[in-house]
Amino acid sequence: MHVPHLPRASFRALVSAACCAVLGAGLLAGAGTATAKPSAQEAAGSKVVGYFTEWGTYDRKYFVKNIETSGSAAKLTHINYAFGNVTGGKCAMGDSYAATDRAYTAAESVDGVADTWDQPLRGNFNQLLKLKKKHPGLKVLWSFGGWTWSSGFGEAAKNPAAFAQSCYDLVKNSKWAGVFDGIDIDWEYPNACGNSCDTSGRDAFKNLMAALRSKFGGSLVTAAITADATSGGKIDAADYAGAAQYVDWYNPMTYDYFGAWDAAGPTAPHSPLNSYSGIPKANFYTSATIAKLKGLGIPASKLLLGIGFYGRGWTGVTQAAPGGTATGPAAGTYEQGIDDYKVLRTKCPATGTVGGTAYAKCGNDWWSYDTPATIGTKMTYKNQQGLGGTFFWELSGDTANGELIKAIN
Numbered sequence: 317m318h319v320p321h322l323p324r325a326s327f328r329a330l331v332s333a334a335c336c337a338v339l340g341a342g343l344l345a346g347a348g349t350a351t352a353k354p355s356a357q358e359a360a361g362s363k364v365v366g367y368f369t370e371w372g373t374y375d376r377k378y379f380v381k382n383i384e385t386s387g388s389a390a391k392l393t394h395i396n397y398a399f400g401n402v403t404g405g406k407c408a409m410g411d412s413y414a415a416t417d418r419a420y421t422a423a424e425s426v427d428g429v430a431d432t433w434d435q436p437l438r439g440n441f442n443q444l445l446k447l448k449k450k451h452p453g454l455k456v457l458w459s460f461g462g463w464t465w466s467s468g469f470g471e472a473a474k475n476p477a478a479f480a481q482s483c484y485d486l487v488k489n490s491k492w493a494g495v496f497d498g499i500d501i502d503w504e505y506p507n508a509c510g511n512s513c514d515t516s517g518r519d520a521f522k523n524l525m526a527a528l529r530s531k532f533g534g535s536l537v538t539a540a541i542t543a544d545a546t547s548g549g550k551i552d553a554a555d556y557a558g559a560a561q562y563v564d565w566y567n568p569m570t571y572d573y574f575g576a577w578d579a580a581g582p583t584a585p586h587s588p589l590n591s592y593s594g595i596p597k598a599n600f601y602t603s604a605t606i607a608k609l610k611g612l613g614i615p616a617s618k619l620l621l622g623i624g625f626y627g628r629g630w631t632g633v634t635q636a637a638p639g640g641t642a643t644g645p646a647a648g649t650y651e652q653g654i655d656d657y658k659v660l661r662t663k664c665p666a667t668g669t670v671g672g673t674a675y676a677k678c679g680n681d682w683w684s685y686d687t688p689a690t691i692g693t694k695m696t697y698k699n700q701q702g703l704g705g706t707f708f709w710e711l712s713g714d715t716a717n718g719e720l721i722k723a724i725n
Contacts, residue, residue: 361704361705362393364392365392365394366392367395367707368380368710368711370411370440371411372712376650376712378711381425383395384450386711388721394456394497396458396500396567398462399460399502400460400461400486401465402468403471405479406472406478406479407479407482408486409486414439414440416438416439416441417438418439419433420443425446426446427450445492448495456497457499457538459502460483460499460501464511466502466504466511466512469503470516473521476524476527477530477531483499498535498536499538501524501539503521506520506554508554518555519558521555522555536564540568540569541556541569541609542568543605543622545599551608567620571587571624573585573601574684576628576629576644576652581630582594582639582641583684584639585674586624586627587623589602589603589690589693590671591603591671592638592670606621616703622706622707623686623694624709624713625657625686625720627656627660627684628653628683628684628685629646630642630644630646630653630681630682631681632644632680637668637670642682656713656714657714657719657720658714658716666687669690672690673685673690686720688719688722688723708724
């Protein structure tokens with residue numbers, strides 16, 4: 317998604333009739349495919365992938381430096397830089413000013429050194445280079461698509477080889493050599509409806525990922541896939557199992573199952589781990605998503621567990637327990653119905669848990685979000701399932717001292 321300054325609107329659609337989102341992919345090495353080798357710091361199940369949003373440097377004032385000062389950089393194995401655009405059948409820059417041009421002051425810079433007017437690379441990309449210098453094991457992937465920019469994948473699917481070439485030329489551009497270790501694809505959604513409806517067919521996603529793997533060779537290739545595990549739902553719409561041989565891992569977006577796009581409710585946690593009595597929709601929870609993907613033959617080691625560093629909320633709610641009626645989305649800092657964990661932890665502290673995640677009622681507002689305790693529960697599940705690790709949307713939602721990423725580790 318690309319609405320600058322806003323949290324990821326793409327997720328909202330996951331549960332609407334028109335959409336359901338999941339980030340996905342795993343570490344399956346199929347015959348004749350070359351997936352990247354894990355680094356020494358990536359023991360089985362230990363990947364920690366955090367999204368960094370290009371537009372977060374504006375209103376949110378969340379810079380690459382904050383990844384370091386929060387302690388998050390030392391706990392991450394990978395950063396997904398979101399988002400590059402997909403247009404005209406090709407990969408394209410999102411916001412070139414934020415990415416390569418913005419001059420950072422000494423106070424804003426990762427290493428305390430200000431940018432100069434004549435240096436060849438500034439912006440987020442240069443800051444990421446500085447971060448990688450401090451953390452040599454850290455890998456960065458450029459993520460393309462998202463809610464707003466996924467409509468471009470339909471054109472890209474008509475000529476996968478040309479698309480892959482354009483992405484390679486952009487990601488590996490010598491002007492920012494050393495920044496990116498691979499590419500992440502966030503197509504919402506192949507052969508299904510999201511912000512727009514895709515009709516490229518069930519094989520389009522697999523063909524696109526095959527072309528990317530062929531072009532990127534041993535560099536990382538990952539993807540976001542839908543969490544919709546309903547029968548005939550978005551997982552069934554594309555050949556995610558067939559494409560798994562071409563990816564290093566999938567990030568199934570196991571959040572945004574429920575939210576105030578259903579303005580009247582019923583209230584329900586947006587990222588339940590398990591089902592519970594009264595859940596509004598069958599198979600709309602994390603463990604159902606993982607079970608379905610594993611059941612298709614996708615190796616557990618190629619599936620990462622998704623965590624949201626934000627909450628979803630309603631207003632006009634009288635019932636404290638889940639399942640109450642509402643009158644619309646609760647007020648949020650940047651967008652209605654959503655707010656960061658760092659805000660909610662004090663604005664509306666958790667009062668209970670349901671389905672393995674937390675919820676809270678304060679005044680007429682009802683929120684659900686993950687806490688360090690519920691993340692601990694999810695990490696136990698991740699380990700029991702043998703999953704390849706954890707990913708989260710997104711870094712700026714955490715506290716200044718990295719409360720949630722500490723719970724992941």
